[in-house]
Amino acid sequence: MSEPTRRDWPLWEVFVRARRGLSHVHVGSLHAPDAPMAVRNARDVYTRRQEGVSIWVVPAAQITASSPDEKDAFFDPAADKIYRHPTFYDVPEGVDHL
Amino acid sequence: MTTPTDRTADRTADRTAVVTYTLRLADDALVLAHRLGEWIAAAPQLEEDIAVGNIGLDLLGQARALLTYAGETEGAGRDEDALAYFRDERDFTNCQLVELPGGDFAATMARLLVVACYQYELYRRLADSTDETLAAVAAKAVKEVDYHRDHATQWVLRLGDGTDVSHQRMQAGLDLVWPYVHELFEVDELTTALAAAGVAVDPAELREPALQAVERVVAEATLTVPDMRPAVTGGRRGVHTEHLGYLLAEMQHMARSHPGAHW
Numbered sequence: 001m002s003e004p005t006r007r008d009w010p011l012w013e014v015f016v017r018a019r020r021g022l023s024h025v026h027v028g029s030l031h032a033p034d035a036p037m038a039v040r041n042a043r044d045v046y047t048r049r050q051e052g053v054s055i056w057v058v059p060a061a062q063i064t065a066s067s068p069d070e071k072d073a074f075f076d077p078a079a080d081k082i083y084r085h086p087t088f089y090d091v092p093e094g095v096d097h098l
Numbered sequence: 099m100t101t102p103t104d105r106t107a108d109r110t111a112d113r114t115a116v117v118t119y120t121l122r123l124a125d126d127a128l129v130l131a132h133r134l135g136e137w138i139a140a141a142p143q144l145e146e147d148i149a150v151g152n153i154g155l156d157l158l159g160q161a162r163a164l165l166t167y168a169g170e171t172e173g174a175g176r177d178e179d180a181l182a183y184f185r186d187e188r189d190f191t192n193c194q195l196v197e198l199p200g201g202d203f204a205a206t207m208a209r210l211l212v213v214a215c216y217q218y219e220l221y222r223r224l225a226d227s228t229d230e231t232l233a234a235v236a237a238k239a240v241k242e243v244d245y246h247r248d249h250a251t252q253w254v255l256r257l258g259d260g261t262d263v264s265h266q267r268m269q270a271g272l273d274l275v276w277p278y279v280h281e282l283f284e285v286d287e288l289t290t291a292l293a294a295a296g297v298a299v300d301p302a303e304l305r306e307p308a309l310q311a312v313e314r315v316v317a318e319a320t321l322t323v324p325d326m327r328p329a330v331t332g333g334r335r336g337v338h339t340e341h342l343g344y345l346l347a348e349m350q351h352m353a354r355s356h357p358g359a360h361w
Contacts, residue, residue: 009143030145037252041145044152 011060012038014045016052024056032057112295115288116229117172118191119298121181122334123220123232124164125192128182129342130213131157132349133200142203149249153210156242163235183353187343188336194329195278197342204257204264205271211250212275215311216282217243219304228296251315258319269321277329282308284331 015024032038134154165178224236257268283305292298
């Protein structure tokens, strides 16, 4: 029988919602044996100072990320498309956070 | 008919009883906080260092509030530090369960489960105490120990219902702490009088709900509730196991070597 070791514990990415109405924001990662323990560890590691009202944990292995090698092809073409930014409109007074 | 002098004497007696009772609650929290602190940097993983550290700090917070209140009520000028660092072993009235050496991680979680289940039932009821300060401390503490209960439950379930080795060690941990569980529910004249006055919670009343909660977790974790003779008790009278003296030596050494030092 193989003894479980710490290396067997998967990595989890942690997302915390700071307040009602805000979205969950990635705050870091941690190791935990399973999802319920990951939520609890996240509570202890990332919300000790009342940083959040809700926590998501996601197995890091389940995240598909864009590759740094494709950075130029992925992101640079957006650099000169200024017409994609809504900067040609006058924002009426009293409308914030657009 | 009572004369004013009698009433003053009564109040003094009441006050002494409240101080004694408050110190029992405070010492349970303080000593277990120290034992949990010993795990920091020694727990199975970094995340658990932080979790156990948090739980210890919750208990330390409860101890500080209770010690401060005991000192104020006593009226002899002793503050939380004087009570924590300058009382000797025989003056500590914690239960023996909390002073036992941590053992392995399984034993630590077994003890935490028992203590948290006990404290949860205790504080839930103490929140209705006629003593406003005790009620306020309890109302805050009950949310904290509810989480301690959950944390210990998660580990007892995983270790008990895990591998053969973890199951054996979890059962051994339960066996280690079980003889000391009964002291938590011991009744004496002080608790009877204060419970009648609505200040304290009758410890005997907590036995059934607290142990039922523990036993539910133990059964779900495929473990067995130990059938063991209770240990000789005495913590509430200042009679301790050989382990408390060493714990206090470590805890009190700095404050006694440098009295009044601060940073």
